Amino acid sequence: MRRISIFLIVAGLIAGMAGCSIFPSNNLEIRTWYDLNAIRNNLGGSYILKNNLDSTTVGYAELASPTANQGKGWQPIGTFNAQFSGTFNGQGYRISDLFINRPDEMYVGLFGVVDNGGVIQGIGVVNGNVTGYAGVSSLTGGNEGIVSSSYSTGTVNGTAWVGGLVGANAGTVGNSYATGGVTGKESVGGLVGDNIHGTVLNSYSTGGVTGNLSVGGLVGNNTGTVNNSFWDIVTSGQATSAGGMGKTTAAMKSIATFSGAGWNITAVANPGTRNLSYIWNIVDNVTYPFLSWQP
DSSP states (O other), X not given: OHHHHHHHHHHTOOOOOOOOSOOOOTTOEXXXXXXXXXXXXXXXXXXXXXXXXXXXXXXXXXXXXXXXXXXXXXXXXXXSSSOBOSEXXXXXXEEEOXXXXXXXXXXXXXXXXXXXXXXXXXOEXXXXXXXXXXEEOSSEEEESSEEESOEEEEEEEOXXXXXXXXXXXXXXXXXXXXXXXXXXXXXXXXXXXXXXXXXXXXXXXOSOEEOSEEEESSEEEESSEEESOEEETTXXXXXXXXXXXXXOHHHHTOXXXXXXXXOOEEEOSSTTOOOTTSSEEEOTTTSOOEETTOO
């Protein structure tokens, strides 16, 4: 992630990690915010989320609320110098109400930086409110690994490399989407802020995107590859993107758009009817695509 490294040196960021005395159970199951927080003590572990986490879950007030950590909220898991290299499987559960207010910090999100051996999959980050400086998103600020079958909602605010799901991507983002509003100044995208020699495939975004330089409905800046991915030109307020294909809202709700691009998708009768034989489901001409495991 060369550009990120250069920016880090110029910015002179001093990153830190806070520990937690409560460690995940022996089989690395995540059930509380304390368990989630303890991942930072073993960044190479394999973790499985066993239930939804939200503002009512044990540990929220202390770790992920607007009053946590002197008003900074959640401390991202993994830094540039100590990246997350393990596996996090959300198993289709949601992490809701995440609050982060770190406007002077880089690599801000539920995860800070995922390295090239790290994997995040099957997770929804819902109703988040995330603010950072550079490399900012709901799920991970910087990604060199794999993010798959995941989604995010809520708002993201930053200065550079600001995206709904991933801030700066030098890895792979696949079969994922973001719907929240994204605001920044440079390299701002509905899904990924800056795709730095990374890959984005079979993904989409619909949230409003606002910025000054290198702003896109799906991807703000792109020196990598974007395949079979889309953004809503109406809801995003953006007619262009550094990668992907812009579609009207009607086209974004048509199965023909996605099946024609080779997505593993099928139509279902209503959002409560799921066909788990496919990665994606859609109520044709009614909903955007959704991951078949979503509640």
